[in-house]
Amino acid sequence: MIQTENVTFSYATTQNFKFPDLECADGETLLITGNSGTGKTTLLHLLGGLLKPTSGTITINEENILKYSNTQLDAFRGKHIGMILQKSFFIEALSVLDNVVLASWIAKGSKATNKALKILSDLGLQDHVHKLPSQLSIGQQQRVNIARALINDPSLILADEPTSSLDDENALIVAQLLSNLAKEYQSSLIVVTHDQRLKEVFNRQITLS
Amino acid sequence: MIGKIAWKNTWFKPLNTFLSIVLLTASVSIISILILLQKQFEEKFSASMDNIDLVLGAKGSPLQLILSSVYQMDAPPGNILYTEAEAWMNKPMVESAVPLAYGDNYLGYKIVGTTDNYLKHFNLNIEQGKVFATDFEVVVGANIAQNLGLKIGDTFFGTHGDAEEGEVHDHHAYKIVGILAHSGKVADQLILSTVASVWHMHDHDHEGHAEEPHVHVEGEIHHPHEGKEITAVLLKLRNNMAKMTWPRIIPQNTEMQAASPALEVNRLFALFGVGIMALKYLAYGIMLISGISIFVALYNTLKERKYEFALLRITGATKMQLLWLVLLESIFLCVIGFILGIIFGRVGLYFISTSSQEEFKLAFDPFEFLWKEEGMLFIATLTVGIIAALIPALKAYSLNISKTLANA
Numbered sequence: 023m024i025q026t027e028n029v030t031f032s033y034a035t036t037q038n039f040k041f042p043d044l045e046c047a048d049g050e051t052l053l054i055t056g057n058s059g060t061g062k063t064t065l066l067h068l069l070g071g072l073l074k075p076t077s078g079t080i081t082i083n084e085e086n087i088l089k090y091s092n093t094q095l096d097a098f099r100g101k102h103i104g105m106i107l108q109k110s111f112f113i114e115a116l117s118v119l120d121n122v123v124l125a126s127w128i129a130k131g132s133k134a135t136n137k138a139l140k141i142l143s144d145l146g147l148q149d150h151v152h153k154l155p156s157q158l159s160i161g162q163q164q165r166v167n168i169a170r171a172l173i174n175d176p177s178l179i180l181a182d183e184p185t186s187s188l189d190d191e192n193a194l195i196v197a198q199l200l201s202n203l204a205k206e207y208q209s210s211l212i213v214v215t216h217d218q219r220l221k222e223v224f225n226r227q228i229t230l231s
Numbered sequence: 232m233i234g235k236i237a238w239k240n241t242w243f244k245p246l247n248t249f250l251s252i253v254l255l256t257a258s259v260s261i262i263s264i265l266i267l268l269q270k271q272f273e274e275k276f277s278a279s280m281d282n283i284d285l286v287l288g289a290k291g292s293p294l295q296l297i298l299s300s301v302y303q304m305d306a307p308p309g310n311i312l313y314t315e316a317e318a319w320m321n322k323p324m325v326e327s328a329v330p331l332a333y334g335d336n337y338l339g340y341k342i343v344g345t346t347d348n349y350l351k352h353f354n355l356n357i358e359q360g361k362v363f364a365t366d367f368e369v370v371v372g373a374n375i376a377q378n379l380g381l382k383i384g385d386t387f388f389g390t391h392g393d394a395e396e397g398e399v400h401d402h403h404a405y406k407i408v409g410i411l412a413h414s415g416k417v418a419d420q421l422i423l424s425t426v427a428s429v430w431h432m433h434d435h436d437h438e439g440h441a442e443e444p445h446v447h448v449e450g451e452i453h454h455p456h457e458g459k460e461i462t463a464v465l466l467k468l469r470n471n472m473a474k475m476t477w478p479r480i481i482p483q484n485t486e487m488q489a490a491s492p493a494l495e496v497n498r499l500f501a502l503f504g505v506g507i508m509a510l511k512y513l514a515y516g517i518m519l520i521s522g523i524s525i526f527v528a529l530y531n532t533l534k535e536r537k538y539e540f541a542l543l544r545i546t547g548a549t550k551m552q553l554l555w556l557v558l559l560e561s562i563f564l565c566v567i568g569f570i571l572g573i574i575f576g577r578v579g580l581y582f583i584s585t586s587s588q589e590e591f592k593l594a595f596d597p598f599e600f601l602w603k604e605e606g607m608l609f610i611a612t613l614t615v616g617i618i619a620a621l622i623p624a625l626k627a628y629s630l631n632i633s634k635t636l637a638n639a
Contacts, residue, residue: 063637070545072633093549100547107636111542113236115243120235125546127232170546182636 023048024069024178024210029078031064041065041078044228046210048177051201054214055221056230062214063182065230069212070103070180071095083177100129104171104209106200108183110163112155118142119151122170129174141169145199161192168200172207179204181213185220197223233552237559247528252568254521259572259612261514264579266604269507271595273500276302279416280492282352284474287316288463290482293490294499300331300463301492303341303417304591307333311487313426313459319481324470327352332429332461335389335400340375342389342405342422344429344461350411352465355418359383360409366428370409374419383407389432400432415594430459515611521568522615525561529623541632554628561620562613569612573605 025045032038039061046052056062067073069080071087080087082102090098099105112121119138126134142151145165150158155166164184171179181200185193197213197220204211213220221227241248279301288296291308298305313330320328329352332344347362349355350370360383363370371381381387386404390397405428411418466489468474474491481489540553577597584595 064633067633067636072545072636096544096547096549099545105545107542107545109538111538113239113539113542115239116236120239124232124236124543128543128552129547133232 023083025081027079029068029075029080031068031073031075039064042228046212048208048210049205051204051211051224051226053220053224053227054212054230055216055227060230062230066180066182066214070105071099101174102177104176104179106167106171106181106184108186110167114156117152118155118166121155121166122173125170126173134173138173141172145169160187164188164196172203175207176209179209179211183215184213185217190219193219233556234559237556237563241560241563248564251521251525251528251564254517254524255565255568256571256575258514258517258521259569259608260576260579262511262608263573263576263605265507265510266601267580267599268595270601275593276496280496282467283465283492284468285466285477285489285491286463287319287466287487287489290486290488293488294495296463296490297492297495300465307462310460310462313461315485315487316461316464320464324468324473326467326469329465330426330461331463332426334429334433335391337387337389337422339395340420340422342424344424344426349423353416353418355414356412357409358412362409363424366431367403367405368408369405369422369424370411371407372411372419372421373413375422376410381407403432426461518615522619525564525616525619529557529561529620533623533626537630537635540627540630541635544632550628554624557624557627558617558620561616565612565616569609
């Protein structure tokens with residue numbers, strides 16, 4: 023569950039963003055689209071607590087995340103927000119499984135190895151868990167990213183262009199997968215994209231301009 | 232878990248890691264060898280001169296006199312007249328005096344004519360048999376007995392001079408009457424007899440070759456008819472005044488000099504110390520280079536790793552954890568380099584010890600651990616690692632994740 027009100031942000035005096043209020047309930051998916059330069063990624067970073075807005079409120083699970091200090095925000099993000107990024111980033115030296123387990127360790131201090139294995143096999147990666155991330159295909163890597171975002175049962179999943187590097191077929195699979203997972207895990211899913219293909223999958227959309 | 236990431240990262244770039252570790256290992260092993268060498272060398276030298284205040288011997292280099300008489304490491308500067316030496320040996324200020332007469336060797340091991348005072352002076356014990364008493368009876372050092380398989384009752388012929396390939400004195404055979412217990416001192420490598428044995432061996436020798444021109448070799452006992460000669464006398468004095476004044480009085484009034492082992496050995500250490508310092512600086516230089524290598528390796532990978540750091544941050548890692556991650560990688564390298572360096576240092580010292588034992592009758596113990604010095608070395612190594620990682624670690628700490636991800 024996430025809500026925003028009157029969120030504004032400025033990088034410098036010349037570049038000011040005023041974002042529309044948005045709301046996304048548990049299990050729901052919200053698509054945010056817009057051309058380049060309209061602040062899609064900035065909004066996503068604001069929602070994820072990577073940036074702090076100039077004004078306005080961001081409420082996740084009835085908690086205003088702006089009252090947190092940076093360190094508290096790091097911890098909050100780890101526990102409640104799963105992020106899926108445009109490019110797949112990994113700790114290259116760790117196996118696929120360890121990369122997913124790492125997210126649970128950082129957020130909660132304990133290693134959810136069994137849960138990581140379950141999510142990875144739900145995503146069809148059971149044969150690849152002990153490989154290095156660089157040994158997987160791009161589509162597989164994106165699924166590992168999704169597994170990592172899900173490991174801590176986040177109440178909010180933020181996806182930044184999750185399908186931009188995928189072909190039509192995989193883009194559709196991933197979009198469907200994300201939407202289903204959001205329902206299954208009762209998370210709010212916010213997808214930021216300019217990918218036209220996704221507009222056909224998700225109904226709720228906000229377009230930034 | 233941060234430790235695990237750091238550990239895996241360390242091995243993910245094996246070449247960088249290898250280079251840094253090789254450099255660290257080289258510098259740590261050189262320094263640890265030097266620390267051990269210097270300490271054990273000084274210990275050995277100091278132990279042997281414990282009971283000796285002055286050494287009487289022929290005029291020449293005092294250091295040479297000390298090295299030849301106390302440590303058996305050099306040829307003696309010459310001989311002195313026994314009668315002349317005796318006058319000083321019998322003075323009341325002398326607590327004990329040990330005459331030394333060199334002349335022969337057996338298979339390269341020196342045969343030293345002396346008295347049983349030698350054993351007392353160096354705290355040597357007879358393991359088997361008894362002390363030499365009459366002509367041509369000898370007591371052999373533990374290492375000689377072991378290396379040559381000698382036992383009590385065995386006899387052998389000495390060779391003239393201090394080289395193995397010399398003229399053999401085949402008129403008289405030496406007879407082994409005792410074997411010394413192992414002491415770790417030079418006596419392990421010596422054959423001891425009475426002074427008279429050495430004289431008589433050469434009296435006879437001289438008769439046999441009376442017409443031959445005698446080549447004077449340093450350290451040999453020559454022309455016994457002109458008066459009995461010995462090589463040196465180790466003195467322990469009762470009187471501190473004598474310790475101070477004899478080194479001046481003796482050369483003024485006799486053909487001899489009196490050298491103080493403590494003084495000469497300090498001089499030797501000082502000479503030695505310059506070399507050791509130079510090598511130490513070299514090793515610290517290598518350590519500095521390894522620090523730079525760690526720095527470059529970490530700094531170079533920062534660019535590609537900033538996404539890794541951003542990723543850790545979005546999964547909830549704090550800035551401190553990133554700082555710690557980078558520092559830890561460097562610390563791992565340093566610890567590995569240190570441990571390998573200490574091990575290789577020991578192996579190196581073992582080989583040095585083997586060859587120095589053959590050449591200088593000086594053995595080193597590679598298994599000694601100097602907690603203080605090597606602890607300091609460990610701290611120095613860690614400091615280099617931490618300093619090298621500091622800038623990369625701070626960069627990771629202050630990484631702007633939003634910007635990094637937006638520009639990805």
